Amino acid sequence: MSKIVSLLMLGLVTIGSVVFAQADLDVFPVGTTKMVYNVFTEEMDEAQILELVVVARESGRYTLRMVTEASGTEDQLAGFGFIFGATTVSSGAGHDVSYSSLQALMDQRNRLQEGAEYQLPSGVFTDIVGVTIAGVWCLEGTLLDEDDPAARMTIAFALSHPVYISPGIRAEELRDGEWVEVFVLELVEYTFTEGGV
Numbered sequence: 001m002s003k004i005v006s007l008l009m010l011g012l013v014t015i016g017s018v019v020f021a022q023a024d025l026d027v028f029p030v031g032t033t034k035m036v037y038n039v040f041t042e043e044m045d046e047a048q049i050l051e052l053v054v055v056a057r058e059s060g061r062y063t064l065r066m067v068t069e070a071s072g073t074e075d076q077l078a079g080f081g082f083i084f085g086a087t088t089v090s091s092g093a094g095h096d097v098s099y100s101s102l103q104a105l106m107d108q109r110n111r112l113q114e115g116a117e118y119q120l121p122s123g124v125f126t127d128i129v130g131v132t133i134a135g136v137w138c139l140e141g142t143l144l145d146e147d148d149p150a151a152r153m154t155i156a157f158a159l160s161h162p163v164y165i166s167p168g169i170r171a172e173e174l175r176d177g178e179w180v181e182v183f184v185l186e187l188v189e190y191t192f193t194e195g196g197v
Contacts, residue, residue, distance in 0.1 A: 022106065023162035028056040029192065035163055036189035042182050046071050050185070052164050064164075102143065102155065109157040112139050122147060133167040134187040136160055140168060150174040161190060 033054045038047040048068060055063040105118060105125055112118070118125040120143075128141035137160035143153045156168035167187035172179045 022158050022164060022166055025054065025056070025062045027162045028054050028062070029162075029194070030056050030058050031192060031194040032056075033162065034189070034191045034193075035165070035187060037165065038184075038186050038188050040181070040184040040186075042180065045073075050165075054162075054164060106157060109139065109159065112141075112157065114139065131156060131168075134190045136163060136167050136187060136190055138167050152179070161192075163187065163190070 033056070035052045035054075037050040037052070039050055040047050051065075051067040053063075053065040055065075057063075102120070102125065105112065105120070112128060114128050114130050116128055118141075123143060123145040125141045125143050128139055131138050131140045133156055136158050138156040138158050140154060140156040143155060145151055145153075150173055152172050152174075154168070154170040154172075155166055158167050165185070167190075169183070169185040170181060171183040173182050174180075
């Protein structure tokens with residue numbers, strides 16, 4: 001049976017508790033914010049598409065909408081989908097990358113500085129640079145896990161706009177001395193429509 005990448009994604013509100021959202025719902029302005037991501041795994045021929053929409057109303061109520069799409073063979077689509085509410089990305093190759101150690105950095109992301117390095121309980125967040133992803137200004141860095149030197153993850157923290165999931169995540173595994181991308185999630189479209197919905 002072919003190896004299937006299962007995605008235990010981050011960031012949605014689960015019964016009122018935020019697990020790994022880049023922004024709390026109350027920071028989204030009144031109106032509709034649409035975020036479209038391309039999701040790549042090494043098993044897929046084409047990107048999966050993840051569309052997230054946050055509708056913020058003047059009444060203080062919100063609507064979250066998620067649409068996913070993928071094309072591929074029967075084997076490739078056997079693992080299609082997203083499971084939300086977890087704090088790890090798990091790949092079929094056996095590497096799990098935990099985001100729990102990044103929570104403190106995410107909460108303080110406005111204080112992060114380019115070129116700095118931050119020691120975390122299970123590793124280090126390093127190589128921090130400023131990048132623009134789909135019009136969203138971010139600080140992006142690499143998480144090196146001391147417990148698993150054969151895995152690394154690059155994550156972008158959004159600074160200029162509220163996003164519900166990180167604008168960029170890239171998980172890599174070290175195989176035969178070469179870093180291989182096993183999972184990439186990238187924001188490719190960000191739009192906001194103002195309005196008292």
